[in-house]
Amino acid sequence: xxxxxxxxxxxxxxxxILFVICIVSGLxxxxxxxxxxxxTSARKAAEKAATYASMFDGADHFEDHAEVIESSTAVLxxxxxxxxxxxCMFAYDASGNVLGYAYxxxxxxxxxxxxxxxxxxxxxxxxGIDILESSETSxxxxxxxxxxxxxxxxxxxxxxxxxxxxxxxxxNEITAISGATVTTNAVVNAVNAALAVSASLN
Amino acid sequence: xxxxFENPFIDTIYNGIVRxxxxxxxxxxxxPVLAVTTTASNAIGMGLSTTAVLILSNMIIAALRxxxxxxxxxxxxxxxxxxxxxxxDFLMEAYTPELYQSLGVYIxxxxxxxxxxxxxxAYANKNTVYLSCADGIGMxxxxxxxxxxxxxxxxxxxxxxxxxxxxxxxxxxxxxIEILIKSPGAFLVLAVLIAAKNKWKWVSDKKMExxxxxxxxxx
Numbered sequence: 001x002x003x004x005x006x007x008x009x010x011x012x013x014x015x016x017i018l019f020v021i022c023i024v025s026g027l028x029x030x031x032x033x034x035x036x037x038x039x040t041s042a043r044k045a046a047e048k049a050a051t052y053a054s055m056f057d058g059a060d061h062f063e064d065h066a067e068v069i070e071s072s073t074a075v076l077x078x079x080x081x082x083x084x085x086x087x088c089m090f091a092y093d094a095s096g097n098v099l100g101y102a103y104x105x106x107x108x109x110x111x112x113x114x115x116x117x118x119x120x121x122x123x124x125x126x127x128g129i130d131i132l133e134s135s136e137t138s139x140x141x142x143x144x145x146x147x148x149x150x151x152x153x154x155x156x157x158x159x160x161x162x163x164x165x166x167x168x169x170x171x172n173e174i175t176a177i178s179g180a181t182v183t184t185n186a187v188v189n190a191v192n193a194a195l196a197v198s199a200s201l202n
Numbered sequence: 203x204x205x206x207f208e209n210p211f212i213d214t215i216y217n218g219i220v221r222x223x224x225x226x227x228x229x230x231x232x233x234p235v236l237a238v239t240t241t242a243s244n245a246i247g248m249g250l251s252t253t254a255v256l257i258l259s260n261m262i263i264a265a266l267r268x269x270x271x272x273x274x275x276x277x278x279x280x281x282x283x284x285x286x287x288x289x290x291d292f293l294m295e296a297y298t299p300e301l302y303q304s305l306g307v308y309i310x311x312x313x314x315x316x317x318x319x320x321x322x323x324a325y326a327n328k329n330t331v332y333l334s335c336a337d338g339i340g341m342x343x344x345x346x347x348x349x350x351x352x353x354x355x356x357x358x359x360x361x362x363x364x365x366x367x368x369x370x371x372x373x374x375x376x377x378x379i380e381i382l383i384k385s386p387g388a389f390l391v392l393a394v395l396i397a398a399k400n401k402w403k404w405v406s407d408k409k410m411e412x413x414x415x416x417x418x419x420x421x
Contacts, residue, residue: 010271010273013271014271014273014274015274017269017270017271017274017278018274018277018278018281021270021278021281021282022281025281025282025284025285028285028289029285029288029289032288032289032292032293033292035292035296036292036293036295036296036297039296039297040292040295040296043296043299139240139241139244139383140240179384
């Protein structure tokens, strides 16, 4: 190592300071997370409950049916749908009859996972969708969370939907959002997953 | 354009907005400029959140400028800025959900915005907390104005809307130029605007030069 002087003291000093900065940053992050996580998760749960309630007009109460999450894996694998059911709730009317099923479905979007809430009536009619979580391209993929797109779904009674790039002409067709075909596919996939699982419940 | 102010605080702010505008003069931070200028409201959101982070990160780095050793300053800045942005992200998500809904997608992008690191390296590590704050304000506002101009051109000509409000309807006479709101449109609009800015600067520099010559001749 001719000509190169290694100043051990300096290296140790620099490393130590960087180490301290990282430790302090890590502690701050942990602290911020600890403080905000309960608030954030409580709000997300409340938002989800509100979304489910808005889909089922006459619903009296909802009940969590976690066992559907397990049974859905096989149903979705058989149907060839690449999606995961994150949670499933049954909606009941005042006299205890099942009105339908509300799901949070996770599918792959353009950048990250998209979580879509899907409401399906007991007879298989779609009641509505909503985007719970997404990080799609602003101005393109984010249009999936606008009424123009979401209103395409309620009222349809089909076994599965497909995305088309022209104007939709059949009841099972959804016109892709311009510039956001991947996002549209992700949402349509989520809806198909919910429809397939609902069909298996009847 | 090359005006100077006596008050160093105001001069530093003016420097960020006009003389060294990050977008039109220094041409840094191009990723957000190209990516989020599809609508004017996106531009305002990105611009203001970057401004807030920039002011605070500039001040923290200026305050720590004698502590952070030269050899490890880059990783130290990245750790500080990333921590700061993430804490902001958590706090916004918990306490201002409405704001988070509209700005949330931009917050993680701010970490990698090179204006933040660029100003830390070029300004905040050599100047006082007070002036670094002014630099953050100036650069942030300069960035926001640039984003607003680019996005307004793109949204008005490309979609016929401004801040999401329709301002004209497509007719036989003029239909929105859709390519402008797609990705290539960002490059086209940015290039035309920088060319226009250079022309303006050239004209104003030339005028200053002639004024100076005239003053010499007259004396």
